[in-house]
Amino acid sequence: MKKYVQIENVQMSFETKQGPFIALKDIDLKIDPGEFVTLIGHSGCGKSTLLNLIAGLLLPTGGIMLCADREIGGPGPDRGVVFQNHSLLPWLTCYDNVYLAVERVFGQTESKAHLAQRTHEALSLVHLTHAENKYPHEISGGMKQRVGIARALSMQPKVLLMDEPFGALDALTRAHLQDELMKIVAATKSTVVMVTHDVDEAVLLSDRIVMMTNGPAATIGEILEVDLEKPRNRLSLANDARYHKLRGAVLEFLYQKQAKKAA
Amino acid sequence: MKAKKYFQETLLPPLLGIAFFILIWGIVAQTSPNLPGPAKTWQSAVVLFSDPFYQKSPNDQGIGWNILNSLGRVGLGFGMAALIGIPLGFMIGRFDFLNKMTSPIVSMLRPVSPLAWLPIGLLVFKASNPAAIWVIFISSIWPMIINTAMGVRQLPQDYLNVARVLNLSEWKVFTRILFPATLPYMLTGIRLAIGTAWLVIVAAEMLTGGVGIGFWVWDEWNNLNVEHIIIAIFIVGIVGLLLELLLIQLAKRVRY
Numbered sequence A: 001m002k003k004y005v006q007i008e009n010v011q012m013s014f015e016t017k018q019g020p021f022i023a024l025k026d027i028d029l030k031i032d033p034g035e036f037v038t039l040i041g042h043s044g045c046g047k048s049t050l051l052n053l054i055a056g057l058l059l060p061t062g063g064i065m066l067c068a069d070r071e072i073g074g075p076g077p078d079r080g081v082v083f084q085n086h087s088l089l090p091w092l093t094c095y096d097n098v099y100l101a102v103e104r105v106f107g108q109t110e111s112k113a114h115l116a117q118r119t120h121e122a123l124s125l126v127h128l129t130h131a132e133n134k135y136p137h138e139i140s141g142g143m144k145q146r147v148g149i150a151r152a153l154s155m156q157p158k159v160l161l162m163d164e165p166f167g168a169l170d171a172l173t174r175a176h177l178q179d180e181l182m183k184i185v186a187a188t189k190s191t192v193v194m195v196t197h198d199v200d201e202a203v204l205l206s207d208r209i210v211m212m213t214n215g216p217a218a219t220i221g222e223i224l225e226v227d228l229e230k231p232r233n234r235l236s237l238a239n240d241a242r243y244h245k246l247r248g249a250v251l252e253f254l255y256q257k258q259a260k261k262a263a
Numbered sequence B: 001m002k003a004k005k006y007f008q009e010t011l012l013p014p015l016l017g018i019a020f021f022i023l024i025w026g027i028v029a030q031t032s033p034n035l036p037g038p039a040k041t042w043q044s045a046v047v048l049f050s051d052p053f054y055q056k057s058p059n060d061q062g063i064g065w066n067i068l069n070s071l072g073r074v075g076l077g078f079g080m081a082a083l084i085g086i087p088l089g090f091m092i093g094r095f096d097f098l099n100k101m102t103s104p105i106v107s108m109l110r111p112v113s114p115l116a117w118l119p120i121g122l123l124v125f126k127a128s129n130p131a132a133i134w135v136i137f138i139s140s141i142w143p144m145i146i147n148t149a150m151g152v153r154q155l156p157q158d159y160l161n162v163a164r165v166l167n168l169s170e171w172k173v174f175t176r177i178l179f180p181a182t183l184p185y186m187l188t189g190i191r192l193a194i195g196t197a198w199l200v201i202v203a204a205e206m207l208t209g210g211v212g213i214g215f216w217v218w219d220e221w222n223n224l225n226v227e228h229i230i231i232a233i234f235i236v237g238i239v240g241l242l243l244e245l246l247l248i249q250l251a252k253r254v255r256y
Helices: A047-055 A094-106 A112-125 A141-154 A172-186 A201-203 A241-257 B002-031 B038-052 B062-092 B096-111 B115-127 B128-153 B157-165 B170-208 B213-222 B224-255
Strands: A004-017 A019-031 A036-040 A062-067 A078-082 A160-164 A190-194 A208-212 A219-226 B055-057
Touching: A004 A047, A004 A201, A004 A219, A019 A047, A019 A219, A019 B128, A036 A201, A036 A241, A036 B213, A047 A062, A047 A190, A062 B002, A062 B115, A078 A141, A078 B157, A112 A141, A112 A172, A141 A160, A172 A201, A190 A201, A201 A241, A201 B115, A208 A241, B002 B038, B002 B096, B038 B224, B062 B096, B062 B170, B062 B213, B096 B128, B115 B128, B115 B170, B115 B224, B128 B170, B128 B213, B157 B170, B170 B213, B170 B224
Parallel strands: A036 A190, A036 A208, A078 A160, A160 A190
Antiparallel strands: A004 A019, A004 A062, A208 A219
């Protein structure tokens, strides 16, 4: 089977006043179509940097990055990004925010009616049809993040990239959105790469959890296969021994093998 | 009950302030025989505004014409400044090289009193009216350049990242992100510019002559008609206030 995202021996360093700072090195990762991969690690370990590399917002200083066998040379509509702080344009309605993306990807080839239909579909996928004509400041944080997801999915990307998408939400809203995301991903068969710092979120959503070592010069420490069958239910998992074992493995990696020195 | 509260909290304080102002003005006028009091000024204003649009001679026209002429000059100078200043501000904000290129010139010329530009205007245009418009132009262009450029530079990186991951064209970036994000800053620049322009027009017209509120003040000083000078001060203040309120209302509509 074709690998969707292929990362080989990637290194990323930034120029600083004290000389080059190596953020990531020796990153090797292959992601299959339809796979849900989370990147987890302590803050500052470069997991967002890795996501930005896949998004094309940053270009690596070494190594090869491919998406569907094409080199990643910059951002592109084949990779939809959901930002941590939703990044909706406040002067556009939810509809127009999504339409902006739809128009860019399909505007050359499809009629206006088709574009409108795609926009409506994307918003109905995240259950926001009723809020189409609202402005971002008129809706809740969870709803904004859902519009962000709709915007990314509306481009029909090969890969959905999410940078701590639920990090800024309260626990109840977060759980609700995780459940919705699971349904959406199952329905659209999306390939997802998600950055998180929430162990439960990682185990609940992922097929594989990529655990990163502490920076500088961070790399992939371990990769954990999550062999829980789908669809998953957070309530029944709470009593599932396998779930607790997986959770324990991630916690052990984060707090024993990669214990962060007290700052 | 509600009406009473509205009166006490919203209407009463400014009314009291105005009443005190008139009272103090009256007392000062009592002790100084050359300064006309509120009542005398009011009578004079009633006469003046009973026929605001008469035209006896090129130099003797109604107060309405004087105000409109001044507003016309401000509008013209200000409009040209907006036409040049706002696009220039966008470019300075967007391209760092251009910013570094222009910033010493802008910083040096901005603090110069607008009236210092009047002789240059007279020299170049060889006429007083374009020279006055030129002074308005030069005094109102700085706030528009500076505020527009600041707005562009304050654009959050998030929005630019959205533009990048959506792969938007330069034109879409401008119309959907850059322009709306900068609009509030631009309007602040416009508000500051029109305030300065209205401040400067009175002084410029005193020097250039012609029909206009500034020249009218000077003319009435030569006639020793002090009531009219006081009326002119009120007119300038009220028109300036109205312009400011208009732009504040406009700015309120584009707050996100």
